Amino acid sequence: xxxxxxxxxxxxxxxxxxxxxxxxxxxxxxxxxxxxxxxxxxxxxxxxxxxxxxxxxxxxxxxxxxxxxxxxxxxxxxxxxxxxxxxxxxxxxxxxxxxxxxxxxxxxxxxxxxxxxxxxxxxxxxxxxxxxxxxxxxxxxxxxxxxxxxxxxxxxxxxxxxxxxxxxxxxxxxxxxxxxxxxxxxxxxxxxxxxxxxxxxxxx
Amino acid sequence: xxxxxxxxxxxxxxxxxxxxxxxxxxxxxxxxxxxxxxxxxxxxxxxxxxxxxxxxxxxxxxxxxxxxxxxxxxxxxxxxxxxxxxxxxxxxxxxxxxxxxxxxxxxxxxxxxxxxxxxxxxxxxxxxxxxxxxxxxxxxxxxxxxxxxxxxxxxxxxxxxxxxxxxxxxxxxxxxxxxxxxxxxxxxxxxxxxxxxxxxxxxx
DNA sequence: GCAGTAGCCTACTACGAGTAAGTTACCTGC
DNA sequence: GCAGGTAACTTACTCGTAGTAGGCTACTGC
Numbered sequence: 276x277x278x279x280x281x282x283x284x285x286x287x288x289x290x291x292x293x294x295x296x297x298x299x300x301x302x303x304x305x306x307x308x309x310x311x312x313x314x315x316x317x318x319x320x321x322x323x324x325x326x327x328x329x330x331x332x333x334x335x336x337x338x339x340x341x342x343x344x345x346x347x348x349x350x351x352x353x354x355x356x357x358x359x360x361x362x363x364x365x366x367x368x369x370x371x372x373x374x375x376x377x378x379x380x381x382x383x384x385x386x387x388x389x390x391x392x393x394x395x396x397x398x399x400x401x402x403x404x405x406x407x408x409x410x411x412x413x414x415x416x417x418x419x420x421x422x423x424x425x426x427x428x429x430x431x432x433x434x435x436x437x438x439x440x441x442x443x444x445x446x447x448x449x450x451x452x453x454x455x456x457x458x459x460x461x462x463x464x465x466x467x468x469x470x471x472x473x474x475x476x477x478x479x
Numbered sequence: 480x481x482x483x484x485x486x487x488x489x490x491x492x493x494x495x496x497x498x499x500x501x502x503x504x505x506x507x508x509x510x511x512x513x514x515x516x517x518x519x520x521x522x523x524x525x526x527x528x529x530x531x532x533x534x535x536x537x538x539x540x541x542x543x544x545x546x547x548x549x550x551x552x553x554x555x556x557x558x559x560x561x562x563x564x565x566x567x568x569x570x571x572x573x574x575x576x577x578x579x580x581x582x583x584x585x586x587x588x589x590x591x592x593x594x595x596x597x598x599x600x601x602x603x604x605x606x607x608x609x610x611x612x613x614x615x616x617x618x619x620x621x622x623x624x625x626x627x628x629x630x631x632x633x634x635x636x637x638x639x640x641x642x643x644x645x646x647x648x649x650x651x652x653x654x655x656x657x658x659x660x661x662x663x664x665x666x667x668x669x670x671x672x673x674x675x676x677x678x679x680x681x682x683x
Numbered sequence: 684g685c686a687g688t689a690g691c692c693t694a695c696t697a698c699g700a701g702t703a704a705g706t707t708a709c710c711t712g713c
Numbered sequence: 714g715c716a717g718g719t720a721a722c723t724t725a726c727t728c729g730t731a732g733t734a735g736g737c738t739a740c741t742g743c
Binding site for chain 1: 652
């Protein structure tokens with residue numbers, strides 16, 4: 276019994292590490308998003324890539340490590356989406372509006388990445404939940420900054436509370452839209468703006 | 480090797496099913512809350528109760544079943560807390576205020592139940608996540624009802640969007656308070672009220 | 684041609700969910 | 714007091730999956 280595959284299956288082509296990492300990430304993101312973290316098996320992912328399990332461990336260390344790598348990518352995408360939206364807006368209200376819209380569109384357009392962020396909130400490993408939390412903190416810091424522009428009269432703690440509330444509302448609304456597919460990203464933005472604007476209209 | 484315990488350990492006392500179920504639930508709620516669903520092991524829970532694993536399966540069917548039973552209890556507690564608060568309030572604004580306060584106090588006083596609800600959002604089993612979702616729907620329906628009183632001019636979809644937003648904001652704020660323990664339940668309520676009131680003050 | 688190494692594999696161990704099958708304490712009717 | 718029925722309880726498994734040990738092999742540079 277050598278390590279050589281059965282004669283009917285020719286030995287697999289070798290690829291560079293970078294290329295394999297990209298392949299693995301693509302497959303893993305899909306599997307994690309489709310089946311959830313627990314149900315996904317490393318053997319299955321390896322098989323779909325066309326590799327054996329130890330390679331996954333060689334490149335990503337653990338199942339958590341692999342998930343973390345996927346989350347990292349999703350985080351980057353979300354960050355890029357919102358910062359791009361922020362760059363093109365004018366005025367505090369327009370800014371908020373455009374960022375909300377960008378967020379809802381992100382959950383439409385990057386369904387896979389969004390499913391990842393949405394589903395894996397309670398993965399047992401602390402490194403994972405802290406990565407998740409760091410994604411939120413990024414969004415929250417961003418939002419707080421944005422609020423500061425609209426309401427410079429508010430103190431830090433209150434800004435933070437508002438930012439947290441808004442992020443929480445966004446997440447819930449994005450989930451709500453899965454139950455109500457007829458609600459467009461634009462409409463969701465509109466609902467949330469109408470709830471927030473009266474409190475954020477240039478203050479005092 | 481019979482099934483009798485070693486002579487140093489006398490055979491365990493037998494208890495009625497109902498009593499055992501209560502014991503198991505108490506231990507399981509604590510373990511799930513402390514360690515999270517995945518990290519908790521059935522053997523460990525059984526051991527802490529002073530039983531062997533098959534009894535847990537006899538009574539709760541599966542690990543998910545056990546978690547579900549815990550969640551069910553937490554759900555009931557949350558529901559009771561908020562409905563009680565709602566009963567004692569007067570006027571739409573007071574109603575919202577009292578319910579928010581009751582929620583934040585719930586997350587203080589029933590820390591264990593809250594940790595359960597907060598952490599297990601993404602347990603892979605669909606029955607579990609749907610139980611979680613049903614808890615939210617209960618809260619959301621409740622909130623929507625409450626909003627209808629304040630803003631009868633709004634249409635159904637918008638009421639639902641507002642309710643979802645508010646629940647999302649509540650959940651995020653409760654989590655935020657874990658990072659900022661100096662913020663009291665009353666202050667959190669105050670922050671959220673100040674964000675919401677301008678939009679919910681008796682409309683149009 | 685011939686190292687050296689990066690990429691790859693088979694074949695394990697460890698551990699936890701869930702199960703089969705048997706044992707025993709308690710209760711009930713005589 | 715005692716047969717015997719049943720509910721409570723146990724040990725000792727199977728099975729699936731995360732993670733690992735250790736070795737083989739195809740490409741690279743000389």
